[in-house]
Amino acid sequence: MNIGIIVFPGSNCDRDCAHVVSEVMGHSAHLIWHQEPAIQDMDAVILPGGFSYGDYLRTGSIARFSPIMEAVFEFVNRGGLVLGICNGFQILLEAGLLPGAMLRNKALSFICEDTYIRIENAETPFTNSCEAGQVIKLPIAHAEGNYYTDPVTLSALQANAQVVFRYCDQDGNATTISNPNGSLDDIAGIRNAKGNVLGLMPHPERCAEAILSNQDGHSIFKSMVSSLMGKSPLSV
Amino acid sequence: MKAKIYITLKDGIHDPQGRAIQQSLQTLGFTTAQDIRVGKFLEVELQDTEKESAESNIKSMCQKLLANTVIEDFRYEIVET
Amino acid sequence: MKAKIYITLKDGIHDPQGRAIQQSLQTLGFTTAQDIRVGKFLEVELQDTEKESAESNIKSMCQKLLANTVIEDFRYEIVET
Amino acid sequence: MNQDTEALPPLNITPELIQQHGLSEEEYQQILKHLGREPNLTELGVFSVMWSEHCSYKSSRVHLKRFPTEGPQVVQGPGENAGAVDIGDGLAAVFKMESHNHPSFIEPFQGAATGVGGILRDIFTMGARPIALLNSLRFGELDSTQNQHLLKGVVSGISWYGNCIGVPTIGGEITFNDIYSKNPLVNVFCLGIVKKDRLLRGLAKGEGNQVLYIGAKTGRDGIHGATMASDSFDDASEKKRPNVQVGDPFLEKLLLEACLEFLEQDLLVGIQDMGAAGLTSSSCEMASRSGTGIELDVAKVPRREPNMTPYEILLSESQERMLLVAQPGKEDAVLAVCRKWGIDAAAVGKVTDDGLLRIRDGSQIVAEIPADAIAEGAPRYERPSAPPQYQELLQALNLDTLPDVKDATDALLQLLNSPTIASKRWVYRQYDYMVGTNTVVCPGSDAAVVRLKGTGKALAMTTDGNSRYCLLNPYMGGGLAVAEAARNLVCSGAEPLAVTDCLNFGNPERPDIMWQFIMAVEGIADACRAFDVPVVSGNVSLYNETNGLSIYPSPIIGMVGLIEREDDITTQWFKQSGDHILLIGETREDIGGTEYLKIIHSREQGMPPYLDVDLEQAVQRCVLILIQKGWVESAHDCSEGGLLVTLAECCFTHPSTTFGATITLNQERLRLDALLFGESPSRIVISVKEDNLQHVTQFIQDLGTKVPMSVLGQVTDRDRMAVTVQRAHEKQVQQLSWSVEDLANRWQNSLVQQLDAAQTS
Ligand SMILES: Nc1ncnc2c1ncn2[C@@H]1O[C@H](COP(=O)(O)OP(=O)(O)O)[C@@H](O)[C@H]1O
Numbered sequence A: 001m002n003i004g005i006i007v008f009p010g011s012n013c014d015r016d017c018a019h020v021v022s023e024v025m026g027h028s029a030h031l032i033w034h035q036e037p038a039i040q041d042m043d044a045v046i047l048p049g050g051f052s053y054g055d056y057l058r059t060g061s062i063a064r065f066s067p068i069m070e071a072v073f074e075f076v077n078r079g080g081l082v083l084g085i086c087n088g089f090q091i092l093l094e095a096g097l098l099p100g101a102m103l104r105n106k107a108l109s110f111i112c113e114d115t116y117i118r119i120e121n122a123e124t125p126f127t128n129s130c131e132a133g134q135v136i137k138l139p140i141a142h143a144e145g146n147y148y149t150d151p152v153t154l155s156a157l158q159a160n161a162q163v164v165f166r167y168c169d170q171d172g173n174a175t176t177i178s179n180p181n182g183s184l185d186d187i188a189g190i191r192n193a194k195g196n197v198l199g200l201m202p203h204p205e206r207c208a209e210a211i212l213s214n215q216d217g218h219s220i221f222k223s224m225v226s227s228l229m230g231k232s233p234l235s236v
Numbered sequence B, C: 001m002k003a004k005i006y007i008t009l010k011d012g013i014h015d016p017q018g019r020a021i022q023q024s025l026q027t028l029g030f031t032t033a034q035d036i037r038v039g040k041f042l043e044v045e046l047q048d049t050e051k052e053s054a055e056s057n058i059k060s061m062c063q064k065l066l067a068n069t070v071i072e073d074f075r076y077e078i079v080e081t
Numbered sequence D: 001m002n003q004d005t006e007a008l009p010p011l012n013i014t015p016e017l018i019q020q021h022g023l024s025e026e027e028y029q030q031i032l033k034h035l036g037r038e039p040n041l042t043e044l045g046v047f048s049v050m051w052s053e054h055c056s057y058k059s060s061r062v063h064l065k066r067f068p069t070e071g072p073q074v075v076q077g078p079g080e081n082a083g084a085v086d087i088g089d090g091l092a093a094v095f096k097m098e099s100h101n102h103p104s105f106i107e108p109f110q111g112a113a114t115g116v117g118g119i120l121r122d123i124f125t126m127g128a129r130p131i132a133l134l135n136s137l138r139f140g141e142l143d144s145t146q147n148q149h150l151l152k153g154v155v156s157g158i159s160w161y162g163n164c165i166g167v168p169t170i171g172g173e174i175t176f177n178d179i180y181s182k183n184p185l186v187n188v189f190c191l192g193i194v195k196k197d198r199l200l201r202g203l204a205k206g207e208g209n210q211v212l213y214i215g216a217k218t219g220r221d222g223i224h225g226a227t228m229a230s231d232s233f234d235d236a237s238e239k240k241r242p243n244v245q246v247g248d249p250f251l252e253k254l255l256l257e258a259c260l261e262f263l264e265q266d267l268l269v270g271i272q273d274m275g276a277a278g279l280t281s282s283s284c285e286m287a288s289r290s291g292t293g294i295e296l297d298v299a300k301v302p303r304r305e306p307n308m309t310p311y312e313i314l315l316s317e318s319q320e321r322m323l324l325v326a327q328p329g330k331e332d333a334v335l336a337v338c339r340k341w342g343i344d345a346a347a348v349g350k351v352t353d354d355g356l357l358r359i360r361d362g363s364q365i366v367a368e369i370p371a372d373a374i375a376e377g378a379p380r381y382e383r384p385s386a387p388p389q390y391q392e393l394l395q396a397l398n399l400d401t402l403p404d405v406k407d408a409t410d411a412l413l414q415l416l417n418s419p420t421i422a423s424k425r426w427v428y429r430q431y432d433y434m435v436g437t438n439t440v441v442c443p444g445s446d447a448a449v450v451r452l453k454g455t456g457k458a459l460a461m462t463t464d465g466n467s468r469y470c471l472l473n474p475y476m477g478g479g480l481a482v483a484e485a486a487r488n489l490v491c492s493g494a495e496p497l498a499v500t501d502c503l504n505f506g507n508p509e510r511p512d513i514m515w516q517f518i519m520a521v522e523g524i525a526d527a528c529r530a531f532d533v534p535v536v537s538g539n540v541s542l543y544n545e546t547n548g549l550s551i552y553p554s555p556i557i558g559m560v561g562l563i564e565r566e567d568d569i570t571t572q573w574f575k576q577s578g579d580h581i582l583l584i585g586e587t588r589e590d591i592g593g594t595e596y597l598k599i600i601h602s603r604e605q606g607m608p609p610y611l612d613v614d615l616e617q618a619v620q621r622c623v624l625i626l627i628q629k630g631w632v633e634s635a636h637d638c639s640e641g642g643l644l645v646t647l648a649e650c651c652f653t654h655p656s657t658t659f660g661a662t663i664t665l666n667q668e669r670l671r672l673d674a675l676l677f678g679e680s681p682s683r684i685v686i687s688v689k690e691d692n693l694q695h696v697t698q699f700i701q702d703l704g705t706k707v708p709m710s711v712l713g714q715v716t717d718r719d720r721m722a723v724t725v726q727r728a729h730e731k732q733v734q735q736l737s738w739s740v741e742d743l744a745n746r747w748q749n750s751l752v753q754q755l756d757a758a759q760t761s
């Protein structure tokens, strides 16, 4: 399987994602420079975490105009799988590939720690190896992960099962304390209506190996790989 | 020509930064300070020579990049220098 | 009463944020945008009823908390509401 | 000097002007001798920054010679941008520590951020990819809003820069003492990895080779920053403050990637970052190291502000800039890499063979100085030193008049509440300590550990230093810092490799401060020799003094150790109920200089704990072998707060659960406070499985009597830490007991509570 990982000038989780794809999952990871005009023969694309343009102005706002984003739009239109992690999620929001926007964390500071996440929808290509209601532990590391959208969009997200991950406690209950950043409706990750684009703030690539004392993130990559089985790669 | 751009959070959107500042002001004894909203203030030097073209450029910069209209409103003024 | 506060980086202080935004505007084709400086814009609701007390409060809030006077300048306007 | 300079307005160098440049009359005489004529203003400025304490190490250099700097593992010792050691597999670990104290006091956020930026550049100019950052911080007590403001600003500055560039901040230390209220310390450490044979150096070889400037444009930032860092602070300093430097981590990230591409494509002769004294020091150092000269044209330097003079361009300390010498014919390739990453680059000069730093402004020569005169020729002082008169008073602590601990139960709670001992989670939660997916031991254990992907190995690293010990006895304090750093590494399963240091002291022109400095250096040097860990890099920060009040002598040791097999990685927390708890090492009557004495008796007095180097070595060797044999479940050293604090931390620092413990202490002679809270070094608490207990005790017995060992008790799954103290001279045994949850709460919430309390008071 060929997984493309877009490298914006300030990406810094690009190599971490590539490591999981190649060393842990045993597939081919391809780093794609953001100035490239095209995506060639990829089964899926990951927008990794980082600070794409120093996150000056707003997170993800400048990266959204990188040349590669045209190809990403096209890739999405043709049904390709796109996973945005952290800054990647923020870029997908700025690009309009997912609805909503990010505000600063309610406590204003950057937070790096493990959080518990409830799988709300296990029927997506990114979660099919999980079970609905399952609680997994994934770390977050961001200053702007306070998801916001208008009430109408929120209802639509809820109605279409587009909220894929919610912050919760160890037992799966969403409380004020279990929500680390003030995110609306405890949202940790959403998908688009069509179901082929997913953005989430937590970092599954940081917990996909035994040596890192947590392998819960593995399930996200495993789901992607299994849903891609038998499909042919896309070039745009 | 110069543009001054004011970008503010839309009404109704919670502003954690404003709230934190307001709380600190309270503890500093500035009890007069009620609601606080924090926005951005950008000053842009423009090469345009016509006010009209400057306006249309700034408007489109704001819409495209400078503001995120999901959460933010913007205003601007063009000043001839 | 309401105060509008403009906080800007002092002259000569490097503004990497402005630089990054300017470069991005250039690549988006807005070649007219030259120098950009990014500052803050705060709106504060005040309980003061006298303009004078409002002014002195705002000034001291800016000095004490709102602006980092080591690198920033501030300006304000008081608007009666 | 060339005729062209005649065009400059003649300058009358007055004594005032010399003094304003921080130069002494004798130093000015030396300048005249080096030049054979009067300097012009630009040249005076160049000498001023290059001969500042910060750049020239003029007070410290003769003493730093005492450090051992060699060993089979050393690939690069002191003298380059950073030191490097061999870690096998053809790789070298490159690391260094640096201070950013003064800038952080003036503007905590930007000061700390640009400190991180600076140390990162030191690492990647060596061609190494930075993989870890640590920081050592000192602040005044948190009951002052000013100290809180400094702490918050510094932590968010470090967090912003490190997180943004994507290098994890994985550890460090913080202590609080009011002596730092007007002079906080911000020391940052960085480590990177490079292929051993690809190490880049700051060289300017090859006559005619082009000198390129890359990175941020030059502004009037921090002009005379180096001179400022070489001066004491007083209330008037505020006014002569230069423009604060503002960091740009995004640009630095671009520089980092570009530098690694230069290395990949083998394009460079040498490279040097522009730190203190900017363009001046980078060019002088490169030329001086290589025995060449450099000619620069300031007119070609990219500038951010109009009308900058050569003086300003040469002395600017704008951040995120580098100077490099390209291999002949590869200039275009260098520029292409810069274009790819969107970095400004300009050819600003060339390497010459005349040993001169020649500065042009277009066709005019504006300065011409022998490079060696500015770098190697800097003055060196053997400043007078004498122990302070108060030293004996400080060391006097009559234990006969000090009542023994009355309420040990409460004393432990108070110690856990001390911000110096309490959890630093509030700090490291703001740092991205996971990016890179190498951090296998996150902040919260004795040392941080990063794996080296693809090698099966890992590196452990730590920063340590107890300034109170150094105040009371700088020689012992220096040695104890080295011992503690090594002990922290050993507890993590690592073999100590080498040291970097950051020596923060007061005004060296005062004999008492100079004495502290010399003694501490000696203590560090002797300990490094004894433990066989050479010093490969470091930094000196003097004049840490405000309004005549000096900080405590604060040498900080950064140490790096190698873990050959991932299986040996060990953490400090208990692992399972039923395991046996052992103390390796022995407790003595070490009350002087302890956190206990400060918190419970409000005294910072006495002799610090005595370091027996042989015992320390034996304890560390023993524990490392036990770990490598696979018999150790957890290992935690005893440091601030003593044995009970260590045991409590073993119970509650596990990331996802807590344990209890049942402990029995038998001690014939010791005072109770010394037994429970004394800070004797050379002690490590380990836990071992039932099945391994026999192996461990047998192994230690076979070593002979060199390594004292006692079995303290067992790990339990109850919420109690219960300690029974049996002493022959007391008829009754003492029973102490705590709820582990209570202990944990105190320790976890202390910092946050103190920060919140001051906010709402
Ligand atoms: N400034 C800091 N930045 C990051 N981590 C820190 C900082 N201060 C302390 N820590 C972490 O908190 C833990 C406890 O620190 P400390 O009490 O100094 O340990 P020790 O006494 O073993 O040296 C360590 O893992 C350390 O790395």
Ligand SMILES: [Mg+2]
Residues within 6 Å of the ligand: D446, D488, D636, D637, D639
């Ligand atoms: Mg320790």
